[in-house]
Amino acid sequence: MKLFRSFGILLLAVGITHxxxxxxxxxxxxxxxxxASAKDWQFAIAxxxxxxxxxxxxxxxxxxxAHIDMSFGDILSDLDFAxxxxxxxxxxxxxxxxxxxxxxxxxxxxxxxxxxxxxVKLRSETLSWIFAxxxxxxxxxxxxxxxxxxxxxxxxxNRVSVSGGLLGSRSRELTETWVDPIIGLKARADLxxxxxVLGWGFVGGFGVxxxxxxxxxxxxGWSPKENFSLLVGYRxxxxxxSTSSFEFDxxxxxxxxxxxxxx
Numbered sequence: 012m013k014l015f016r017s018f019g020i021l022l023l024a025v026g027i028t029h030x031x032x033x034x035x036x037x038x039x040x041x042x043x044x045x046x047a048s049a050k051d052w053q054f055a056i057a058x059x060x061x062x063x064x065x066x067x068x069x070x071x072x073x074x075x076x077a078h079i080d081m082s083f084g085d086i087l088s089d090l091d092f093a094x095x096x097x098x099x100x101x102x103x104x105x106x107x108x109x110x111x112x113x114x115x116x117x118x119x120x121x122x123x124x125x126x127x128x129x130x131v132k133l134r135s136e137t138l139s140w141i142f143a144x145x146x147x148x149x150x151x152x153x154x155x156x157x158x159x160x161x162x163x164x165x166x167x168x169n170r171v172s173v174s175g176g177l178l179g180s181r182s183r184e185l186t187e188t189w190v191d192p193i194i195g196l197k198a199r200a201d202l203x204x205x206x207x208v209l210g211w212g213f214v215g216g217f218g219v220x221x222x223x224x225x226x227x228x229x230x231x232g233w234s235p236k237e238n239f240s241l242l243v244g245y246r247x248x249x250x251x252x253s254t255s256s257f258e259f260d261x262x263x264x265x266x267x268x269x270x271x272x273x274x
Contacts, residue, residue, distance in 0.1 A: 053101040059269025061095050061112075061246060067261030069133060071171040072183045076258060077133045083265050091115040095269070104147035106157050108197065112139040134170040134184075139163060139248075141213065141226070143193065157197040162190045163215060163224055165250065167259050187257045189220040191250075207232045209242065221252040230267060238273045 062083040070076040081089075092115045100107045117134045143161025165188065172182035193215030201207045209230045216224035230244025247264035 051103045054274045055099050055271055057097040057242070057269050057271040059095050059097070059242065059267055061093075061263075061265060061267050063246070063263040063265035065116075065261060065263050067249075068258060069135065069169055069171070069261065070253075070258035071169050071185045072256050074171050074181065074183055077171055079133070079261070086116055089116045091117060104150065106145050106147065106159070106197075108141070108143045108145070108157075108159060108161075110139075110141040113137070132172045134172075136168040138166040141193065143195070143213075145197075153201045155199050158195075159197060159213075160194045161192075163193050163213075163226075164188070164190050165221075165252065165259075167252075169257075169259070185257055187252070187254065187259070189252060191215045191221050191224040192217060192219055193224060193226075195226075205234050207234070207240075209244070216250070216252075221250050224250045224252075228267065232271070240271045240273075242267070242269050242271060244268075 063086070064082045065086060066080050068076050068078050092113070094113045095111070097110045098108075113136075115134075115136045117132070141161065141163045143159040145157050145159035145161075147155060148158045149156040166186070167188075168184065168186040170182060170184035193213045195211060195213030197211040199207055199209050209228075209232050211226070211228050213226040214224070216222055226246075226248040228244060228246045230242045232240045232242045234240040244267045245265070246267045247262065249262040251260045252258075253260065
């Protein structure tokens with residue numbers, strides 16, 4: 012009798028275990044977690060408008076230097092084409108960053124050598140490309156700071172035409188391309204779940220190509236959605252580069268507005 016009772020208890024235990032396994036098989040499988048490597052990658056791209064004015068001096072060959080002092084409204088009336096894009100790729104605390112600008116303008120400029128010429132006209136095409144890599148030096152709950160190092164490629168094509176005065180009508184075109192080493196910081200501070208402050212600062216040149224090459228940005232961001240934000244701020248940059256036959260010593264500054272998409 013005890014043998015039958017023990018056998019019955021064993022069958023009951025096996026039946027309960029089998030029923031539990033069947034119930035587990037009928038339940039939907041848990042959501043698979045993404046591998047850590049997929050979670051660690053982040054990508055962001057921004058398209059923006061930079062309402063920059065232009066101040067400085069541009070020279071080509073032995074022609075008189077063109078001294079430029081133009082507001083954004085002045086540049087807009089002489090603007091042929093402009094494009095501004097930034098992007099960054101992150102893996103954990105490592106970052107790759109780039110900022111690409113292209114502007115083509117055809118303004119008229121003034122020259123102090125009024126005896127030599129009455130009018131100077133400039134056609135300028137400027138390509139500026141920051142490329143840098145770095146590391147997140149500080150990663151707090153609300154504040155993040157990235158340290159960056161890399162370079163900025165410049166390709167500037169200037170055509171200077173003069174008319175009037177002792178020189179009469181002359182023109183000359185010259186293109187210069189160079190790369191400046193740069194270092195900088197990029198930071199973000201979250202004010203609340205929807206608003207944040209973003210900024211960067213770069214400095215470079217150091218006499219390797221340009222005497223000085225710098226770029227600063229401060230902006231306020233608003234994120235109505237997790238993967239999209241609007242940005243409004245102010246940016247200024249300057250470069251001082253010259254050779255025996257070429258001079259490009261300019262500062263650009265003005266408001267920035269754009270959108271950032273994150274993936």
